Amino acid sequence: MAISMITPKPPTPGTGAGELFQLLRDGRPRTRSELATRTGLSRSTIAARIDALQDIGLIGAVGPALSSGGRPPSTFAFVPESRTVLAADLGAAHGILALTDLAGNVIDHLRADVDIAAGPVPVLDWVVHSFIELLGRNGRDAATLSGIAIGVPGPVEHSTGRPTKPPIMPGWNDFDIPGTIQRTFDVPVLVDNDVNIMALGEQSFSWPDTENLMFVKVATGIGVGIISGGELQRGAQGSAGDLGHVQVPGGASTPCSCGNTGCLEALAGGPAVARNLAAHGIEVATASEVGKLAEANNTAAIAVLRQAGRDIGSVLAMCVNLLNPSVIVLGGRLANAGEHVIAGVRELVYFRSTPLATQHLVIVGSASREMAGVRGASMLVIQHVLSAAAVDGLVQERSSPQSAAASR
Known part of the structure; x- marks a missing residue:
């Protein structure tokens, strides 16, 4: 039976193998004697738990x-x-899918233009078929699969994996994403907001020793993933980090798609940047085109990107005073288009935030760039299936009479 965020397994007594495995997750080889010294367990107990972990x-x-x-x-x-x-x-307009191992290393990936507004059925059909393609072209099958994670551009109820009134995802509200995927893959399926998984991916692979980090995605919309005290913060209903719909000082006359006016997304999101460039007689279709214009020293493109950064920075300054992160990472298609957005953010954050909050604050572009999301999604599954309790469950399942009979 599939484990999912909808139907979690009831707790089972631990075998102890899961706790021992946590010591080995760093990849460093150890002897039975080293493990016995580290844990205080007898050699015979260590040997039994190693055998169990090898068996699975x-x-x-x-x-x-x-x-x-x-x-x-x-x-x-x-x-x-x-x-x-x-x-x-x-x-909003693309999908990146990846096949990884249990350390989060990307084995293979693919990317395509996908319209999230087309609705859950066609989008998830594409996801399932693409997953099958990734497994097949790498000589893997569903039997090797530990789990699946999906990031979507809207609020998600974490306990069920269902989107909750996502503004740019018509038809997705309360849609059963895990159940739909589990019709094809009988494994745990986890769903989270896309910027949350980006924050997790960036922190896991680029800032593993940082416990207070904010990841800001600047694309069609603007959102922030918050890691505080080493834990991803989702809020009561999964809507924490909806930075795009915070009002920007002085922007009250600009209408937003959410129905309010003056929202950050309406002033500095992808459509707003394109609209502001059009006012200069420059038509652009993608963020990469904006980046190329800036690289070519187009003064209008540089000015528009820099102002978008300032608008984002004016809102982030409040977040810095409130949450006191040590690292802010900017990613997404617009932030990845060049340094001008990041420069504008730095200008306002360092100016508007308190000196104590910015004393050691680092503001940088994403090192993982467009792969941050799939790396974070992979880590979401890995944390779920490699916890001590989950590993103990695998050991017990493997050693049950039914499993033993099936293996004979």
Whole structure:
């Protein structure tokens, strides 16, 4: 039976193998003796738990350690390539999908223009068929799959994986995304807001020692993923970080698609940048075109991008005073189009925030760029399926009488 955010497994007594596995997740080979010393457990208990973890394929013997005399002891380490994860990052007008291992390393990926406003059925049909393609062209099948995670550009009720009144996703409200995907793949399916998974991906791979980070996505819309105290913050209904609909000082006359006026998205989102460039007689269709204009020193493009950055910075300054992050990462198609948006953000944040809040604050562009979302989605699954409790569940499932009979 599939584990999902809708029907979680009831808690089961631990085997202890899951806790031991957490020590091996860093990939460093260790001997039974090292593990016994680290945990205080007996050699026989360590040996039994290592056998259990090998049986489910999460660890393997990786060769002998240095010997101090006699037969060299064997070492054991995490084998992330033993299983796979499928990840999807769906934006307003594009989709990026990836196949990863259990360490979040991308094995293969694909990208396509996808209109989220087309509705859940055609978009998720494309996701499922593309997932099947990724597995097939890499010689994998569904039996190797540990789980799936999908990021969408709107608020998500985390406990169910269902979108909650997403402004730019007509037809998606309360749609059962996990259940739809599980018709094809009998694995856990997790769903989250796209900027949340970007924050998780950027923090996991570029800032692993940073516990207070904000990831700002600047694309068609504007949102922020908040990691505070090392934990992703979703809020009561999953709408935390909806930065795009905070009012910008002095922008009250600009109408927004949400029905209000003066929203940050209406002044600095992708359509607003295109509209402002059109006022200068410059027609653009994509963020990359804007970036190319800026790289060519087009003064209108530079001015529009810089002002978008200032507008974003004016709102982020309030967030910095409130949350005191140590790192702000800017990503998304507009932020990735050049340094001018980031420069505008820095200008206002450092000017408007308190000196103490900005004393050690770093504001940078995304290192993962367009892959931040799928990396974060992969980590969402990995954290779920490799927790101590989940690993204990796999061990118990493997050692149950039904499983033993099936393997004979």
